[in-house]
Amino acid sequence: MAEIQQSADSGGKGGKKRAKKMSTKIDMTPMVDLAFLLLTFFMLTTTFAKPKVMQISMPVKPDREEEQNELKASDAFTVLLGENNKIFYYEGLMDPNTKLQPTDYTATGIRQILLQRRASRPSTVVMIKAADKANYKNMVDILDEMTITGQKKYALVDISKEDENLIQKSGL
Known part of the structure; x- marks a missing residue:
C-alpha cells in the first residue's frame, strides 16, 4: 500500500507542553485506482480520427480492344508533375513542337x-503524368484540383521518356 509519512509535531518552542499529535497516513491506492479508471473511460469513449478517403471512379475494362475510343489531339490536356513541387502542362498530344508551360498549385x-x-472544350480529357521524383502530396493535390474543377474525364498515366526530356529541356 502506498502511504505518505508525515513527521509528528511535538509543539515546537518551549513553554507549554502540548499533546503529541499522531502522524497522518494517507492511503494513495484509491486515488491511483480512480486515475486508471478515468484513463480507461476516456480511452474507450474517444472517437479516433477517421482516415480521409478520396472517391476515384475507375473505368470498366472493355472485353474487346476495338471498344476503346481513340483520344483526339484536340481533347487532350496533359499535366506533368515534376520534382520540387513543380507542375507543367501542355495542350494536345506529344509531338516535336510541343511547348511546355509551367504553373503552380494555387487557385490562380x-x-x-x-x-x-x-x-x-467540355470534352477535355486530362492526362496526369508524375515523374519518378514527384512527391505523393502533389499527386493528391492534382486529384483534388480535378474534383474542385469538376473535371469528369482524367487519367493517371505513366510518364514517357519524351515527357521527361521535355521537362529537362525546359530548364525550370
Missing part, C-alpha cells in the same frame, strides 16, 4: 487553367 495556377480549358 492550375485550377484557373483547368477551368478555362473545360469552359472552352
Whole structure:
C-alpha cells in the first residue's frame, strides 16, 4: 500500500507542553485506482480520427480492344508533375513542337487553367503524368484540383521518356 509519512509535531518552542499529535497516513491506492479508471473511460469513449478517403471512379475494362475510343489531339490536356513541387502542362498530344508551360498549385495556377480549358472544350480529357521524383502530396493535390474543377474525364498515366526530356529541356 502506498502511504505518505508525515513527521509528528511535538509543539515546537518551549513553554507549554502540548499533546503529541499522531502522524497522518494517507492511503494513495484509491486515488491511483480512480486515475486508471478515468484513463480507461476516456480511452474507450474517444472517437479516433477517421482516415480521409478520396472517391476515384475507375473505368470498366472493355472485353474487346476495338471498344476503346481513340483520344483526339484536340481533347487532350496533359499535366506533368515534376520534382520540387513543380507542375507543367501542355495542350494536345506529344509531338516535336510541343511547348511546355509551367504553373503552380494555387487557385490562380492550375485550377484557373483547368477551368478555362473545360469552359472552352467540355470534352477535355486530362492526362496526369508524375515523374519518378514527384512527391505523393502533389499527386493528391492534382486529384483534388480535378474534383474542385469538376473535371469528369482524367487519367493517371505513366510518364514517357519524351515527357521527361521535355521537362529537362525546359530548364525550370
